[in-house]
Amino acid sequence: MDTIVATRNGRVRGTTDDGVSVFLGIPYAAPPFGANRLRPPQPPASWTGVRDATVLGPEPPQPQFGPDPTGLLYDPAVPGEECLNLNVHTPDPGASGLPVMVWSPGGSFQFSSGGSYDGSRFARDGVVCVTINWRTGADGFLYLGEDDDGANLGLLDQIAALTWVRDNIAAFGGDPDRVTVFGESAGAMCIGILLSMPRAEGLFRRAVLQSGAAHHVIPADAATRIGARLAEVLGVPPTRAAIAEVPVERLLEAQARINAEVLTSPDPARWSAEVVASTMPFHPVIDGEVVPAVPIDRIVAGAGADVDVLVGTNSDDWRMFVVLGGLMDSVTDEALAGPVEVYGSQSMAAFGLPAESALPAYRAAHPGGTAGDLLAAVETDWWVRLPAVRLADAHAPSPAGTFMYEFAWPSPAFGGQLGACHALEIPFVFDTLDRGREQMLGGALGEDPPQQLADAMHAAWVAFARDGDPGWPRYDLARRATMRFDVTSSVIDDPYARERDLWAGVR
Structure with missing residues (x-):
């Protein structure tokens, strides 16, 4: 059965089956392409009529898993530009005050696929479950030095998604004041950082961190060297505008080359001990603004003290x-x-x-x-x-x-x-x-x-x-x-x- 809900940007049509209503591929930000390429997330455009929300939306640019004979990985791998989207599973769009859970997927800061996770059983049990995509790799975590105004885009995407939840989730039966963020691996590490981020204050009341916490960030100088090396591999000036002109596939190829160089580096000092140990050259950076300091240090000092935390x-x-x-x-x-x-x-x-x-x-x-x-x-x-x-x-x-x-x-x-x-x-x-x-x-x-x-x-x-x-x-x-x-x-x-x-x- 079709179900229609009105969001602030327009109406969406989902499906209802066995007491659970599902809305897929709803944009929470504008497509990060064209003028928005390698830039902070912008508000989504509004639409007239009713937008179809019955199929998964695209994923952000990322490497493909390829054949997986182990059956350990799962990714619908939907291509397209409108990739900053989310999915909502709700027991009743006409309800009010239901608890909300927002899932941030893992993927070594290289992959992000909110559509790989089925939140229907949370909805069955009275929770509005939202799964999100966010930018990874160089698209999400390129950093080019202290004058760079595009740091930590993957974290800003998650802030944009949580802002959308705050503004729209009541239309799906959820309580915007009872939001729990939960995530695994890189998703949990992002949540650990969100606990410490001034921009995230007030956007969630509880947090669940599965196999990830508040430690894995890299220093600005190391991230700057990685960004400069990426530009060198691409053969373009080390500026955000120049790198934004590079086709997506070419950027992913250069990103893979940087990953390989870090993994095989005979000189750890070239990248920093944090980067060599983590084997993740593109992940959150202490830029002094979006991420003001090492997250765990800010939490020790009292950041996130009003948020209930479940960690393991x-x-x-x-x-x-x-x-x-x-x-x-x-x-x-x-x-x-x-x-x-x-x-x-x-x-x-x-x-x-x-x-x-x-x-x-x-x-x-x-x-x-x-x-x-x-x-x-x-x-x-x-x-x-x-x-x-x-x-x-x-x-x-x-x-x-x-x-x-x-x-x-x-x-x-x-x-x-x-x-x-x-x-x-x-x-x-x-x-x-x-x-x-x-x-x-x-x-x-x-x-x-x-x-x-x-x-x-x-x-x-x-x-x-x-x-x-x-x-x-x-x-x-x-x-x-x-x-x-x-x-x-x-x-x-x-x-x-x-x-x-x-x-x-x-x-």
Whole structure:
């Protein structure tokens, strides 16, 4: 059945089926092409008549996944210029005061596909769920120095989407004063930054950060060098106007070349230790305006204190990258203990750890583990676990609530090598186990994933969005209560004491 809703820019036609109304591809900003190329998001144009919102809108410029025999990735890959759009799932456009959840997808700051996620089960359970696209790669995070007025466009896109939600979500039954942002990986890292951003104040009341926190930003000088190198590869002056004239496909090719150069660089100082360790040359930069300072430092100082926070990680987050990257069986103890100049991200030194003390500590914590197991544990801690713990520690004294979780159910895929890997929790959070491979990490679920775990996680996320309480004790610095989700879930106190001690003093 068709359903029509009036937004501030015009009416949209969606579909209603089995008690859920769906509106797809609604623009929240003007197409970032032509005069808007590599510029901050502009308001969308209004329209007359009724706009069709029954098919997914385009995605922002990004590399294509290509064939994925693993079934781990899912992307509808819709082409087109009107790519700053969002999708709305609502139980009742005629309702009022419903909690709202806005999903920011992950993708290593290279991909963004709000259409890859199905919010219908949130709508089934009384939540208006919005999934968004935002610009990634050089399109979203090119930076050319202190006079550059186009920094962090991917973050500004998310601000524009949240502004659209504030102004329009009541027409879909939602409460603009009860918005929860939630995201995974790069999406969660963006939310950690939004918690610290003056421009985001007042746009959301709660935040869920899945395997990402408030740490992964790069210094302005390093981002400037990356931008200059991109212009050099393109053969154009290092100005935003000149780079904006470059065709999209050529820009993506140059972006891929920069990515490869960072991954294989024998000289970490050329890019900065942050860039080499993260392997992401295009991601949020401390430009002094959009991102005023290191986000976690601002949160320690009180930013985001009025926002309820739910933050957590998966037990084996980075095993997926170690396994799929072919490192699980090839990395050696010598590589882990070696200098960063030789072994790059396989070295503990790349993450700031002194190998002479850290390697024995990781061996003791993972008895019988291979060098690949230890590398996966180190990368999990550096990328997501310690940032999550430090965000929870920083936010815990705030008047708003702080909650922590860990997802521990191991994937049966790849002979069990993946463990409870990165993004595996998403189908459980969205309660979409039945969609199989037509979702992110669907191919890692196996034949009979535990529905009771999806019931528990999905209900916790709904409860948090509705009431600010996911159903277990708040995280505080005395107890550090953490819900560990598995087939049988339980609250564990201070599960990361060893990691906190080991990484003390390492940024």
